[in-house]
Amino acid sequence: MTTKRLRPIVGGLGIATAISMLVTLYLGLVWSPPERTMGDTIRILYFHAPSAWASYLAVGVVAIASILYLWRRTHVWDIIALASAEIGVLFTTITLISGMLWGKLEWGTYWTWDARLTSFLIMWLIYVGYLMLRSALDDPERRARLAAIVGIVGALDIPIIHFAVLWWRTLHPQPIVVRPGGPAMSEPMVLALVAGMLSFTLVYVFLMALRVSLEVERDRIEVAAHPQPVTAEVQPS
Amino acid sequence: MSRPPSPAMSDAPEMAVDAPEVFPAPAERWTARPAPAYGPTQYARQVWALVWKDLLAERRTKEILSATLVFGLLVVLIFNFAFDLRRAEMDLIGPGILWVAFIFAGILGLNRSFALEKDRGALEGLMLAPMDRSAIYLGKLISTLIFMSVMELVIVPVYSLLNNQPIRLDLIPVIFMGTLGFVAAGTIFAAIAANTRTREVLLPILLFPILVPVVITAVGATGIVLRGGGEDLGPPLTMLAAFDIVFLVVGMLVFGYVIEE
Numbered sequence: 068m069t070t071k072r073l074r075p076i077v078g079g080l081g082i083a084t085a086i087s088m089l090v091t092l093y094l095g096l097v098w099s100p101p102e103r104t105m106g107d108t109i110r111i112l113y114f115h116a117p118s119a120w121a122s123y124l125a126v127g128v129v130a131i132a133s134i135l136y137l138w139r140r141t142h143v144w145d146i147i148a149l150a151s152a153e154i155g156v157l158f159t160t161i162t163l164i165s166g167m168l169w170g171k172l173e174w175g176t177y178w179t180w181d182a183r184l185t186s187f188l189i190m191w192l193i194y195v196g197y198l199m200l201r202s203a204l205d206d207p208e209r210r211a212r213l214a215a216i217v218g219i220v221g222a223l224d225i226p227i228i229h230f231a232v233l234w235w236r237t238l239h240p241q242p243i244v245v246r247p248g249g250p251a252m253s254e255p256m257v258l259a260l261v262a263g264m265l266s267f268t269l270v271y272v273f274l275m276a277l278r279v280s281l282e283v284e285r286d287r288i289e290v291a292a293h294p295q296p297v298t299a300e301v302q303p304s
Numbered sequence: 305m306s307r308p309p310s311p312a313m314s315d316a317p318e319m320a321v322d323a324p325e326v327f328p329a330p331a332e333r334w335t336a337r338p339a340p341a342y343g344p345t346q347y348a349r350q351v352w353a354l355v356w357k358d359l360l361a362e363r364r365t366k367e368i369l370s371a372t373l374v375f376g377l378l379v380v381l382i383f384n385f386a387f388d389l390r391r392a393e394m395d396l397i398g399p400g401i402l403w404v405a406f407i408f409a410g411i412l413g414l415n416r417s418f419a420l421e422k423d424r425g426a427l428e429g430l431m432l433a434p435m436d437r438s439a440i441y442l443g444k445l446i447s448t449l450i451f452m453s454v455m456e457l458v459i460v461p462v463y464s465l466l467n468n469q470p471i472r473l474d475l476i477p478v479i480f481m482g483t484l485g486f487v488a489a490g491t492i493f494a495a496i497a498a499n500t501r502t503r504e505v506l507l508p509i510l511l512f513p514i515l516v517p518v519v520i521t522a523v524g525a526t527g528i529v530l531r532g533g534g535e536d537l538g539p540p541l542t543m544l545a546a547f548d549i550v551f552l553v554v555g556m557l558v559f560g561y562v563i564e565e
Contacts, residue, residue: 137561192513199509203500213496216558217510220492223554224514227547231517234543235524 077276084273087266094259102256108172113259115165117267118158119187124271125155126190129197130222133215142286143279145211148218150278152197154271159191182236186229193221350435354443355450361420362451368413372455376409380463394467399526403482403519405459410452410486411508414494417448422498427563437560441491445555448487456483475529478537481544482522488551489514495562518547 095113102109128151136144166184167177178184197217204210362368383401387393421427430440456479464471490511497507525540 189513189516196506196510196513200496200500200506203502203506209499212561212564213499216492216496216561219558220489220514220554223550224517227517227550231520231543231547234539235520 073276073280077273077280080269080273080276084266084269087262087269091259091262091266094255094262099255099259100253105173108169109256111165111169111172113263114267115162115169116260117263118161118165120264121267121271122155122158122162122187122190124268125151125158126194126222126225128275129155129194129218133218133222136211136215137219142207142211143283145207145215146279146282146286147275148211148215149201150275150282152194152201152218153278154274156191156194156198157274158267158271159187159194163187163191180236182229182232185232185236186225189228189232190225193217193224197221347436347439350433350439351442351446354430354440355446358417358443358447359450362447367420368416368451369454371416372409372413372451373458375412376405376455376459377462379405379408380459380466384466394469395527395531398463398467398469398530399523402460402463402526403523405463406452406456406479406483407486407512407515407519409455409459410448410483410490411511413448413451413455414487414490415497415504415507417444417451418494418498419503428565431563431565437563438556440563441495441555441559444495445487445491445552448491449483452483452487453480469530472529472532475526478522478525478529478541478544481541481548482518482525485518485522485544485548485551486515488548488555489518492555492559492562495559518544518551521547 091113095110099110099113101107129148132144132148132151135141136148166187170179170184171177197214200217201210201214204213380401383397383404387397421430431437460475460479461471463469493511493514494507497503497510500506521540521543525537525544528535528537528540
């Protein structure tokens with residue numbers, strides 16, 4: 068698999084992502100009206116919610132790639148899982164920071180131990196741990212296998228965490244629940260949100276393409292630099 | 305006249321002739337005898353053998369129990385100094401203190417337990433044994449559960465004593481189920497972390513986020529029992545049971561992948 072032939076596709080993807088992001092910026096920041104009670108702070112939502120969606124997408128891809136790695140043992144699934152986990156941590160960080168900024172403006176506090184905030188923070192910690200585990204393992208096969216297990220267990224744990232945190236929150240005095248948007252969203256707002264979702268998905272796919280091809284190239288150089296792997300010396304013939 | 309074949313009088317060549325009776329010849333041993341049925345009894349016996357091995361090793365080294373016990377007590381002590389607790393506050397944060405002590409001490413035990421397996425290649429020996437890999441998981445899980453239960457059986461009365469509270473027996477199911485969830489997830493992650501250079505550091509980093517659901521419900525349920533206000537213990541216990549089952553099933557399914565080499 069050479070990445071050379073894929074280069075025009077990745078380039079095209081990059082242009083599409085840039086255009087879509089510009090459109091989202093225009094729709095979200097200029098075109099859509101301010102919200103009645105929140106005013107302009109609603110505009111954070113057009114980037115916050117899509118990046119939350121992209122985090123879940125990334126985590127899902129990590130889990131699926133991990134399962135496929137354990138099943139097929141092809142190196143490319145490990146690369147995909149690694150790339151998706153890195154990008155997932157990136158989007159989760161963006162979601163947390165943008166959410167905190169919005170919270171400061173609307174709730175008057177950067178952080179509250181609300182169910183959704185808490186489970187998102189824990190998800191971030193799981194995938195930071197996943198990346199730390201990867202960096203602590205040298206042997207590629209072992210790293211791929213053990214990381215895949217953490218990727219699967221971590222993804223399975225996310226709904227469980229959400230469930231438990233919800234119960235925990237109802238146990239304690241309920242904070243004043245302020246939900247972004249609410250059901251009555253005007254059409255321009257929905258459109259801006261949909262545009263945001265679309266562009267963040269494109270950003271995810273674009274970053275994935277870049278990250279995966281980088282890793283594939285790195286492997287190729289590794290093989291070129293050491294034409295005969297160390298294990299070949301041990302094997303007869 | 306031939307000599308009667310007596311083991312006491314026999315010399316070396318005769319021993320060689322006698323030997324097949326005691327140790328069947330390889331051909332007979334591997335082909336003639338039917339393979340032993342691998343059923344639940346066999347499986348349970350293997351798991352028990354593994355648990356027994358860990359208990360025996362612990363009886364001889366006394367490494368895990370002494371370390372976890374002392375450490376757990378120290379955690380309870382440090383919290384007491386850190387917060388300078390009165391009775392009313394104790395009801396609020398007591399459950400949290402207990403579980404922090406259990407979990408921190410449990411991490412020590414898990415690390416130690418897998419370090420022992422890794423150090424002299426004992427795990428490779430276990431993997432060579434003709435048994436299902438999940439038996440190794442269950443064996444480790446049960447022995448860690450036993451060590452942690454012993455540690456908790458000491459810490460809870462000491463905690464109650466220090467805080468002038470009655471010892472509540474209805475804590476037992478809550479703590480047992482919380483600990484089961486902890487070791488079910490902990491055994492997988494300890495086996496994973498044991499492969500890395502920084503295992504002692506990595507285990508809590510990997511395990512604590514995963515354990516959040518178990519900790520939340522266990523602390524909640526412990527609080528309900530300690531407050532004794534007649535709150536409904538049903539929901540947290542059901543949730544704990546569900547988490548335990550999920551972690552156990554996932555652990556049994558993935559453990560084979562963790563230790564394969």
